[in-house]
Amino acid sequence: xxxxxxxxxxxxxxxxxxxxxxxxSHTWNAVVIWSLREGPLRPVDLRRRIGGIxxxxxxxxxxxxxxxxxxxxxxxxxxxxxxxxxxxxxxRTLLAPxxxxxxxxxxxxx
Amino acid sequence: xxxxxxxxxxxxxxxxxxxxxxxxSHTWNAVVIWSLREGPLRPVDLRRRIGGIxxxxxxxxxxxxxxxxxxxxxxxxxxxxxxxxxxxxxxRTLLAPxxxxxxxxxxxxx
DNA sequence: CGGTATCCTATAGGATACTG
DNA sequence: CAGTATCCTATAGGATACCG
Numbered sequence: 001x002x003x004x005x006x007x008x009x010x011x012x013x014x015x016x017x018x019x020x021x022x023x024x025s026h027t028w029n030a031v032v033i034w035s036l037r038e039g040p041l042r043p044v045d046l047r048r049r050i051g052g053i054x055x056x057x058x059x060x061x062x063x064x065x066x067x068x069x070x071x072x073x074x075x076x077x078x079x080x081x082x083x084x085x086x087x088x089x090x091x092r093t094l095l096a097p098x099x100x101x102x103x104x105x106x107x108x109x110x
Numbered sequence: 111x112x113x114x115x116x117x118x119x120x121x122x123x124x125x126x127x128x129x130x131x132x133x134x135s136h137t138w139n140a141v142v143i144w145s146l147r148e149g150p151l152r153p154v155d156l157r158r159r160i161g162g163i164x165x166x167x168x169x170x171x172x173x174x175x176x177x178x179x180x181x182x183x184x185x186x187x188x189x190x191x192x193x194x195x196x197x198x199x200x201x202r203t204l205l206a207p208x209x210x211x212x213x214x215x216x217x218x219x220x
Numbered sequence: 221c222g223g224t225a226t227c228c229t230a231t232a233g234g235a236t237a238c239t240g
Numbered sequence: 241c242a243g244t245a246t247c248c249t250a251t252a253g254g255a256t257a258c259c260g
Contacts, residue, residue: 007161020215051117105130
């Protein structure tokens with residue numbers, strides 16, 4: 001997504017808009033963020049909640065979101081291991097845009 | 111994206127929300143739709159406006175959006191050929207969600 | 221349970237060349 | 241200019257097995 005030609009469109013010329021699209025273009029990103037909207041969840045619950053996501057897929061997604069400062073990881077000591085993922089303040093700000101997209105889908109007839 | 115397990119999350123259980131995410135998950139979909147917001151454009155202008163999209167990529171994207179009822183294609187007779195793509199009313203309804211995402215990107219520090 | 225390591229496949233999507 | 245046809249590669253992401 002590195003421009004060879006500079007886009008005429010100022011909206012697109014500002015790569016940050018494109019980065020936002022790229023963020024949501026990862027299959028699970030939006031879904032995972034959305035699933036955390038009500039509070040932190042453990043991976044196992046997250047998977048149940050989402051449905052159809054592999055363990056690997058979830059871990060990778062969470063790692064990715066973590067790296068981008070959208071999600072926090074908190075490990076509670078003990079056995080069996082217990083880890084919880086939640087949204088950062090920045091992550092929360094993505095809920096509105098994501099909701100706009102999801103809500104659009106719900107509104108549309110298919 | 112066909113659920114093996116039914117998602118616990120009602121928002122996600124309704125596949126239409128997921129379909130919306132999938133729609134925007136295609137690299138160029140959002141960008142192309144966005145670029146048509148001010149009116150119909152010819153492919154060549156669209157490419158200039160977007161920057162970095164291949165001819166093949168654009169054609170495929172437009173075809174895809176057309177199939178989904180988001181974009182119209184109008185061919186004007188004559189030579190050289192002149193074709194214009196524009197948004198359908200349904201396509202227009204996507205502008206708000208897309209804008210929400212793009213605007214988020216612009217707001218965020220990186 | 222959370223996470224990692226392998227392996228494997230489908231496919232997105234660019235580069236290039238070509239047609240009407 | 242609009243579009244198609246080939247070719248090619250990177251990679252997303254599932255399946256499976258395994259570890260602490």
